[in-house]
Amino acid sequence: xxxxxxxxxxxxxxTLILLLLISIPLVIEPILEKKIRTLIQxxxxxYIVKIAMVKVNIYKxxxxxxxxxxxxxxxxxxxxxxxxxxxxxxxxGISLFKAVxxxxxxxxxxxxxxxxxKRDTPFDTNIKxxxxxxxxxxxxxxxxxxxxxxxxDSATAxxxxxxxxNLNFSDLNIKKNDTVNPSMLxxxxxxxxxxxxxxxxxxxxxxxxxISYSTATNxxxxxxxxxxxxxxxxDFTAKYxxxxxxxxxxxxxxxxxxxxxxxxxxxxxxxxxxxxIGKMNLTAFRDNRRKDDHAKKLCxxxxxxxxxxxxxxxxxxxxxxxxxxxxxxxxxxxxxSLHFDNINARxxxxxxxxxxxxxxxxxxxxxxxxxxGKSNMRILLKARLFDKENTFSMEGDLSGIKANDLNPxxxxxxxxxxxxxxxxGIKFNFTANNHKASGKLTMRxxxxxxTVKDKKNDxxxxxxxxxxxxxxxxxxxNSNPLPGEKVRIGIISYKRDPERFLFNYCFKxxxxxxxxxLIE
Numbered sequence: 001x002x003x004x005x006x007x008x009x010x011x012x013x014x015t016l017i018l019l020l021l022i023s024i025p026l027v028i029e030p031i032l033e034k035k036i037r038t039l040i041q042x043x044x045x046x047y048i049v050k051i052a053m054v055k056v057n058i059y060k061x062x063x064x065x066x067x068x069x070x071x072x073x074x075x076x077x078x079x080x081x082x083x084x085x086x087x088x089x090x091x092x093g094i095s096l097f098k099a100v101x102x103x104x105x106x107x108x109x110x111x112x113x114x115x116x117x118k119r120d121t122p123f124d125t126n127i128k129x130x131x132x133x134x135x136x137x138x139x140x141x142x143x144x145x146x147x148x149x150x151x152x153d154s155a156t157a158x159x160x161x162x163x164x165x166n167l168n169f170s171d172l173n174i175k176k177n178d179t180v181n182p183s184m185l186x187x188x189x190x191x192x193x194x195x196x197x198x199x200x201x202x203x204x205x206x207x208x209x210x211i212s213y214s215t216a217t218n219x220x221x222x223x224x225x226x227x228x229x230x231x232x233x234x235d236f237t238a239k240y241x242x243x244x245x246x247x248x249x250x251x252x253x254x255x256x257x258x259x260x261x262x263x264x265x266x267x268x269x270x271x272x273x274x275x276x277i278g279k280m281n282l283t284a285f286r287d288n289r290r291k292d293d294h295a296k297k298l299c300x301x302x303x304x305x306x307x308x309x310x311x312x313x314x315x316x317x318x319x320x321x322x323x324x325x326x327x328x329x330x331x332x333x334x335x336x337s338l339h340f341d342n343i344n345a346r347x348x349x350x351x352x353x354x355x356x357x358x359x360x361x362x363x364x365x366x367x368x369x370x371x372x373g374k375s376n377m378r379i380l381l382k383a384r385l386f387d388k389e390n391t392f393s394m395e396g397d398l399s400g401i402k403a404n405d406l407n408p409x410x411x412x413x414x415x416x417x418x419x420x421x422x423x424x425g426i427k428f429n430f431t432a433n434n435h436k437a438s439g440k441l442t443m444r445x446x447x448x449x450x451t452v453k454d455k456k457n458d459x460x461x462x463x464x465x466x467x468x469x470x471x472x473x474x475x476x477x478n479s480n481p482l483p484g485e486k487v488r489i490g491i492i493s494y495k496r497d498p499e500r501f502l503f504n505y506c507f508k509x510x511x512x513x514x515x516x517x518l519i520e
Contacts, residue, residue, distance in 0.1 A: 051067060063091040140170070206227055317345065348364040364383075439509075
């Protein structure tokens with residue numbers, strides 16, 4: 001009798017267990033699915049959320065949500081709000097015990113795929129911190145694949161877009177009532193096919209392609225970084241009231257070594273041991289026929305100090321670069337241009353750390369290039385950081401060039417044409433500060449013959465031009481050194497124009513030394 005009772009009791013327990021096991025997918029899981037759907041589609045929020053499917057699997061401790069659509073409830077002409085779609089969200093390895101009894105969520109993995117977000121609202125500069133969770137959450141792995149964002153400031157032309165992004169976190173801890181903070185970024189990686197932005201005035205588009213970063217390597221890489229003006233040279237400058245440079249650039253194979261994105265967000269510091277650029281192509285155009293605003297330009301040191309973040313880069317290198325500068329003088333019919341090719345440069349110790357107000361350190365630039373694709377050019381610029389007078393020294397040399405190779409600039413900016421002249425070499429060194437540049441320049445040359453041209457019609461054959469050319473050739477020495485004489489050493493002496501930047505300052509300073517060699 002007792003044996004039968006025990007058997008019946010065991011059979012009842014087995015039956016109860018079986019009923020429970022059967023009821024889980026039939027009763028409990030649908031209840032949970034309904035609660036999750038209700039929670040996500042909360043009507044009290046500012047967004048309308050629609051879900052195609054929710055699937056709970058208690059045995060596998062997983063939740064699958066598919067076909068998520070999100071829309072802003074409030075829309076108008078100026079504020080189109082947010083629209084978003086997510087193909088699927090998968091939660092795996094959820095600890096139900098901790099979720100129910102400890103109000104703490106342990107999730108082995110979250111997988112999100114095919115995210116598209118479009119936002120068309122005025123940008124709010126006063127972004128408030130948003131609480132991430134009312135409970136503690138630990139996520140072993142987080143993977144978000146194929147992220148696509150289009151964010152437009154409806155008040156301006158400012159625009160941001162991310163195409164084909166992938167974001168991965170590991171060991172992600174979110175504490176109760178936490179907001180987004182840099183400590184969450186300790187273990188993550190990110191890659192994207194393209195990140196694109198448009199300036200607020202719509203005049204420039206910036207494109208990063210082939211982006212990748214990982215905290216495991218602390219290396220940020222870009223295949224290309226492009227700066228693209230919205231209009232061609234003259235059309236671009238015509239959009240502005242005052243003279244402005246139109247710049248177009250493309251940087252290829254960029255690597256930023258030992259750079260911590262978490263540290264950047266936490267301390268607002270760009271820190272790297274080495275930033276390298278494989279190839280650079282840059283063009284700049286300036287139309288000096290337009291009105292000048294006569295605004296004072298900062299020295300390059302002050303530009304560095306005034307950055308809104310701390311910067312510490314040990315070495316910045318360009319392996320191969322090309323720069324073309326074109327300028328249309330206010331009295332010229334055509335623009336003049338110079339170009340530097342095969343640029344190889346290193347910049348050392350780029351820093352605005354205020355520790356160097358009391359500790360001696362030097363910013364240094366070393367570079368070599370081919371002027372007009374022919375002449376070998378070398379420069380060295382050195383400046384002490386946080387010097388009150390922004391003092392810097394510059395030295396360099398130039399060799400193996402014919403003066404008529406410089407005619408594309410001379411004809412349209414100096415209004416002279418070099419018929420013949422071999423420049424055997426130029427060596428210079430000078431020291432400059434906020435006020436003045438002084439130093440020496442030696443230019444060895446021979447067989448100089450120049451022709452002056454008419455500014456209005458570019459004619460060199462008129463009587464006036466021939467007379468002026470004759471006088472110029474008499475006044476200017478046709479070689480250095482002259483037969484039987486010593487080499488003339490030019491004196492560099494130039495008062496800084498506060499309305500011009502570094503390149504103009506250096507060029508005009510060297511020009512005083514060249515004039516001295518030609519005339520004195």
